[in-house]
Amino acid sequence: MMPDIRAFIRPELRDLKPYVNLRQSHDLGILLDLNESPWDREDKSNRYHSDFSALTAQLATLYGIASDEILLTRGSDEGIDLLIRLFCRPYYDAILICPPTFSMYRFYAKLQGITVMETPGDCENIKILFLCSPNNPTGHTTAPDEIFELCQKLAEKAIVVVDEAYIEFSTTESMTSYIQRYPNLVVLRTLSKAFGLAGLRCGALIAHKQLVQYLRAVLAPYPFSTATIQAAMDATKPACVVALKERVRCILTQRKIMQTALTALCCVKKVWPSEANFLLVEFNDAKKIYATCLENGIRLRDVSNEPGLENCLRISIGLPEQNESLINVLRKCV
Ligand SMILES: Cc1ncc(COP(=O)(O)O)c(C=O)c1O
Incomplete structure (x- = not known):
């Protein structure tokens, strides 16, 4: 009814x-x-x-x-x-x-x-x-x-x-x-x-x-x-929707690349599986990572105050070269 x-x-x-x-x-x-x-x-x-x-x-x-x-x-x-x-x-x-x-x-x-x-x-x-x-x-x-x-x-x-x-x-x-x-x-x-x-x-x-x-x-x-x-x-417009799909494909490819690259880093404890244009990542020390990235001109989202998300940062998927810059900074972190 x-x-x-x-x-x-x-x-x-x-x-x-x-x-x-x-x-x-x-x-x-x-x-x-x-x-x-x-x-x-x-x-x-x-x-x-x-x-x-x-x-x-x-x-x-x-x-x-x-x-x-x-x-x-x-x-x-x-x-x-x-x-x-x-x-x-x-x-x-x-x-x-x-x-x-x-x-x-x-x-x-x-x-x-x-x-x-x-x-x-x-x-x-x-x-x-x-x-x-x-x-x-x-x-x-x-x-x-x-x-x-x-x-x-x-x-x-x-x-x-x-x-x-x-x-x-x-x-x-x-x-x-x-x-x-x-x-x-x-x-x-x-x-x-x-x-x-x-x-x-x-x-x-x-x-x-x-x-x-x-x-x-x-x-x-x-x-x-x-x-x-x-x-x-x-x-x-329909023509723009075609371009949008191409961009979504690019984000999905980059998400996969980032998932693998982040998982291999020694400062990372866990990368959550994601169906969006971001990844939730648990670090050994999220505050330190956040500050280091900021010093290097990269802004991440600190979500470590959320319930159950201690030491977690949210990372939006960027352009390939932006993602690479982030990984290069994180490689130097413990
Ligand atoms: C889950 C979710 N809903 C809604 C919004 C708000 O989106 P809008 O820009 O359409 O207000 C956001 C923005 O980050 C979001 O993450």
């Missing part, structure tokens, strides 16, 4: 209407409706960019879903924020996370007075389960069967969010094609990683169309600039 999505939503937001955009970007004539500046700029940035339908359609095709099953967000970070705001009542509800994992689930929950649980325990008020697959910073994926089971088990209770920021680097199947089967399933995708557009701040929240409609109501009006929309359109 299909769960009533409305029942998940904070009661005071159930009847919130989305901001109504009364103008399409192709509307011409004398535009005196939005209190903009009348002096037209070449890039039209004096106007609010109010029509995202072309980019929405292009990304929907890319992800193999319908246009009403996707909400464009300012990075998947904003998707996380919107989900917590729509479903969780401050000082009452909770989210469930599986540490070590991406820090922003906790950040946005804390920002709104939402409890963060690390085990299901006996909390009746868990409204969202955040799964990160491939997981940042460990690089492992959650098996689709496990996700289906969770969606079923939580069907009447909570939303299951699968953050697929790194899915393009993985052999695990994306969950986007299961949103109709599981109305409490939400998938987060982003242009920041494999598409190489982190500075653009463009992500996508993919879910059952009814859920997308509710989420649209909590999204700020005119979230994207004209330039962002244009750049995202250009970068996700």
